[in-house]
Amino acid sequence: MTLLTLFIQTSLYTKSRVESLMQQELPTNLAYLGAEVALELAPSIHLSRSLANNPLIERWVKEGSPDAELTAVSDEMAKTFQDLSFASVFFVVNDGEEIDYYYFSNTLKTAKLVESNFDDAWYFEYLNSMKPYELNLDSNEFTGDSLQMFVNYSGSKINHLGQPMIIGGVGLDMQKLADLISNYRLGEQGRASLANHQGLVEVNSNNSIITDLTTTPELESLLGHKGQVVKQVTYQGQELFLGVVWLEDLQRYLVVEVPLSEFMTPIKQQFYKSLFLGGLFLLASLILLYPLAVSLSRPLVKFQQQLSDITLSLDLSKRLETSDQAELGDLASQINSLLKRIEQAISGVLVSSEELTSTATHLAQTAGLVGRNTDKQQEVSQTMAAAVEQMSSSVAEITSTMEELSASSTQIADHSQSVVEVANLTLDSSKKGADAMQNLQERMGDIHQDSANSLQEIIQLGSKSKEISKVMDLINTLADQTKLIAFNAALEASSAGESGKRFSVVASEIRRLADSVTDSTHEIEDRIQEIQDSISRLVITSEKGADSIQLGMQVSSETAEDLNALVQAASKTSNAAQQISLSTKQQKTASGQVVVALHDIASASSHNAESVRNITDVSESMLKMSQQLTELVHEFKVKR
Known part of the structure; x- marks a missing residue:
């Protein structure tokens, strides 16, 4: 019972803990982490919009981007760069003829963007998307091998081709965002990661298990949802609790994974601990209950001996004796009452057996079994047989x-x-x-x-x-x-x-x-x-x-x-x-009835003869039975 109770309690606690994790903890942590990421990105998006609609840059572009005022533009970009310590600040000028790229990170650098250049594909893809802004994890000739999260924001001015004249933005140091996500913990082993819209994980911690949400159909089903999705999945032979939420500002999926073993290990440890304590408690209980069990069993042994003595001797005058006043005493009283009633019944049976013996003897005498050699009995037997034969012949x-x-x-x-x-x-x-x-x-x-x-x-x-x-x-x-x-x-x-x-x-x-x-x-x-x-x-x-x-x-x-x-x-x-x-039928019926009656009389005569023989047999049987009953009753000892 202790094992069953602990098992049921552990199962219920595990179920409650899993439901709490999937319905409360994991969704709450997803929302909290998403809010932190959005809060981290909010200034970047705001400054990118300001840079794309900066009046100084707009005026400079309208004047034909003269080199004489490029220093003023560089100072404006440096000011933005220093305000929030971004990794870089940039903007793109598209007058419908040429596309110029201005990149500032401590110093101003420029380049021409062409559609045939693979490194410049990000710009043309953004134009085709027609989005007001986007976040793009990328690197270029100015960033080197380090990745930056570029915030691309379209300005309000449009050139003669219908395209944004200015696209401005900032480049975020992904290390800070990666630290925010990789340092996140849910429990001890819960990890967070960031995946793009295709499901490929871009930012994660070292201990993250999932690197691509498209590797299995079960993981791929989490993509395409704009809200929160919490699910228990199996990945690479490991049970995971997985939460996914779409971050609209970041245009990325925020993924939180929690191994099932992290929750089951403490519960198992608690189960084994409770099992050990329960075993100790059971052992202590047995040690304490042993003397009590001995004291309770001693009257039962005595009680059993008295019953055995009565059974062997068949002395119904004996009674059970016990000093117990509880259930055992009540049982002894009821058994004594039963013995008394059995004694009375046996006494009655003894008297009845004596009367049965007397009746059987009288019946045997009547049937001719007793005193067969006397002339009187032979005469009675002969008279009965003759009467029966004469009646049968007539x-x-x-x-x-x-x-x-x-x-x-x-x-x-x-x-x-x-x-x-x-x-x-x-x-x-x-x-x-x-x-x-x-x-x-x-x-x-x-x-x-x-x-x-x-x-x-x-x-x-x-x-x-x-x-x-x-x-x-x-x-x-x-x-x-x-x-x-x-x-x-x-x-x-x-x-x-x-x-x-x-x-x-x-x-x-x-x-x-x-x-x-x-x-x-x-x-x-x-x-x-x-x-x-x-x-x-x-x-x-x-x-x-x-x-x-x-x-x-x-x-x-x-x-x-x-x-x-x-x-x-x-x-x-x-x-x-x-x-x-009708008269002849009545006569026929009467004759038939008389014949039937005569057949009945003949049958009765035969039956009487058979009855005389049966009475003789019954008399002999009754004599034997009465003798056996007398012998059996005399085996019991009762008070006279």
Whole structure:
């Protein structure tokens, strides 16, 4: 438990320490170091801007950079150089034709910048970047092999090419900035370094592990972020806590690396120290607890001996004795109570075993096991066996007789059931015939009604045809009058001469139409006469069919009465057959019940004989068991 507690505590402390480092310490130190670097660079950026917009230099450039005033310009640069002890001061003049570079470090030096010169590439790259300022770690022919952090700042004046006329700045001694970064410590092994935008470390301490942030994908993922990034990475087989922040003023990445081992070593040392102290404490506890354990175990040993003595002797009158008043004393009291109850139970069992022995002996005497040689017991045994055999023989004869009677009852019941089925079929057929005749009467009534309706409609049709004849007479009369009018109109048209020719044509057409109407009415009259003749014949036929239907209805009514009488007779026959079948079934059931009862009596007789033998066996077993129980109970010692 001590080891587990220390391990859990160490794990929790390690987790808490790592979370504190990644969420608080490392971000705070990154921000603090970044602020210090920015504070170190702030004067350089400010003076570079002042130099790029210096009125004296601007006026000198506008005047064509005369050599006569170059001393004044050199003095202005020396003043700036001495104010904050920079490594160098410089500015570039670009009038659109030539590019002149002025460098001051104790003395003024000049040079021409051309794009084809590799050493001058920094200037043209800065122009292409269009940034207001930048920081460039570089060296040139004036600095020699020593690197300087040049602050390039664009002035506000623009030449005719749209480029800054003056770019001024200062060169910082990287040693001071490198000392600031390399002297930084987070813990004992935490180091800081400065990397450019491509991830290459430019400034670091001697013990820094990471020299390039692009060597592994895990490190490369830290690039491209403008804010803080804190991550646990593995580099060259070593676990590191890595913090990266982008310094906008410096245009560089500030990198802080802390080995994981620096945090784990103190924690492990503390774990081993705690483990050692815990072991000492445990050993001291064992030494102190040994006498107490001995004093506590002594009553238990005595307690165990007393229980062993009771177990071996089976003397339930003995009790446990102890001077302890705590849990052991309570246990002894409960065991004594248990022994007392067991003693009472054994005493009761002893009394019961004696009674069981007496009962078993009495049962054995009843079954004939005791005193088998006496004449009385033999007589009892013989009487019981004879009674059982005589009862079994009588039951066998009665069972045989009742089985024959049951077989006869079964045949009668089967035949009566056949009669019932035939009677039921007759009754069903009679009911179906009565129902069919009833449906026939209903259909004959419907036919009679339909025939009467048809006859009535035929008569009405004849009346209508006569009315049509009257209408046709009227049409013929109108046609005749129309022809007469047309004839008169023709006479009048002929007397009218030329003016009546047209009217004559109309009169002629009217007369021709009247003739056509007359011919059509004659044909219609002929057809109507034929229809009337057919209607007359149909009326006669319908009257005959109605008489036949009426006769059929009378015959079907008489047949229906006969079928109803047949149904009533079949119903009475079916009821009588069912009563006979029910009686025979009851007789069959009673016979079967009697046979079953006789079989039960026979089985009971056999069972009684078997029971007598079982009683004998049970009596012998009970005698043996009672003897064994008595011997077992007598092994316990109880108070009488």
